[in-house]
Amino acid sequence: MKKIVIAIDGYSGTGKSSTAKQVAAKLGYTYIDSGAMYRAVTYFFLSNNVDYHNLEEVRKSLSDCQIKFEGSSILLNDKNIDHEIRTMGVNQNVSPVSAISEVRQKLVDQQREMGKRKGVVMDGRDIGTVVFPDAELKVFMTADMDVRAERRRKELVKKGIEENLEAIKENLANRDHIDSSRADSPLKMASDAKEIDTSNLTLNQQIDKIVEMAEGIIHEG
Template sequence: MYIKNKKLIIAIDGPAGSGKSTIAEKLSELLHIFHLNSGALYRIIGLYLNQQGISPKDLEKVETALQEIDIEIKDNKYFLNGKDVTEEIKTLEAGKLASAFSQNPSIRKKVNEIIKDVSKSIDIVVDGRDIGTVVLPNSDLKIFLTATLEERARRRWKELKVKGENVSYQEILNEIYERDNADSKRSIAPLKPAKDALIIDTTNKSIQEVVEEILSILRRKEINGNKSF
C-alpha cells in the first residue's frame, strides 16, 4: 500500500501506442493516486472546436471558444460541458484532432494550466508528450515509454477493432507515423524524452512487466521516503 509523506508527481511521456495511458492508469491504481491523461484534454478540446467549425489556425476564434469549454474529470471519466465524452475521445478521429489542435499556443496553455493546477494539491501520475520536459519538469519521476512503429500500430489497431471501428492496420500505421513526425518536429514542446527521464522500450514487454519496472525504480529511489509500494 502507498503511504503518503509528501506529494508525489510521476510524469510518463511517449508517442502514440507506447502504452503510456495504460501504464499510468495501472500505476495510479496500485499507488492510490490520481491519473490525468493530458492527451484526453487535447482530444476533448479538439472535438469541441471541430464541432464548432473552428480551425486550429484561427487564433482569435480558438481563444474565444476556449472560454466556453468546461472540462471535468470524475471517476476516471471525462466530461465536456456536462456531457460524458470518455468513449468519444478514444476514436481515431479524436486522435487526429488532438494532434492538429495541440500545436495551437492557446490550447497548449489551457491544457498545461489544468495539469499544473491539479498537480499542486494531490499525488498524481500524468501521461502525455511533454509532461516531463515542459509541463511538470520538477516531477519526482520521469518515464519515457517507446516501442517500434509497427508494434504501436498493432496495439492501436487491435484496440479500435475491439471498439467496433472499421479501420485497417495500414491506416493506423500511416496515422501514427504522421503523428510521430508532427509531434517530434513541432516548434512548441516537441516530443522528446527529458534529459533525466528513464527510457523504457515496451515493444516486447507486457503491461505488468513495465509497471513492475517502474515500481522497482520507485523503491530504489525511495521516493516519498518509504518503500511501501
C-alpha cells in the same frame, strides 16, 4: 509517507495511458490523462465547426470548452465523451490542435493545478519537460512502430471501431512528426527521464517496472 509526481511521456501506442492508469491504481495515486484533455479540445473544435487554423476563432471558443475528470472519465461541458474522443476523426486532428500554443497554455495551467498536491501520475508528451519539470520520477516510453500500430488497432476494435492497419501506421507516423517538430513544447525525452522500450514488455511488466522505480524514490532516505 511522502507523495511524488510521476510524469510519463512517449509516443502514441507505447502503452502510456494503460500503464499510467494502473501505476496510479497500485500506488493509490490520482491518474490524469493529459492526452484525453487534448482530444477533448479537438472533439470540441470538430463538433462546433471551429476552424482551428484561425487563432481568433480558437481564442473565442476555448472559453466555452470546460474539461474535467470524474473518476477515470473525461467530461466536456459536463458531458461524458470517453467514446467520442477515440474516433479516427479525433486521431487525425489531435496533433495539429495540440500544437496550438493557446490550447497548450490553457491545458498546461489546468494540469499544473491538478498536480500541486502530489500523488499524481500524468501521461502525455511534455509532462516531464514542460508541465512537471521537477517531477520526482520521469519515464519516457518508446516501442517499435509495428507493435504500436497493432496495439492501437486492438484498442479501436475494443471500442467497436474497425480501422486498416496501414492507415493506423500512417496516422501514428504523422503524429510522431507533428508532435516532435512543433515549436511549442515538442515531444522529447527529458534529460533526467528513464527510457523504457515497451516493444517486448507485457502491460504488467511495464506497470511493475515503473511502480518499482516509484517505490524506490518514495521510500528513499
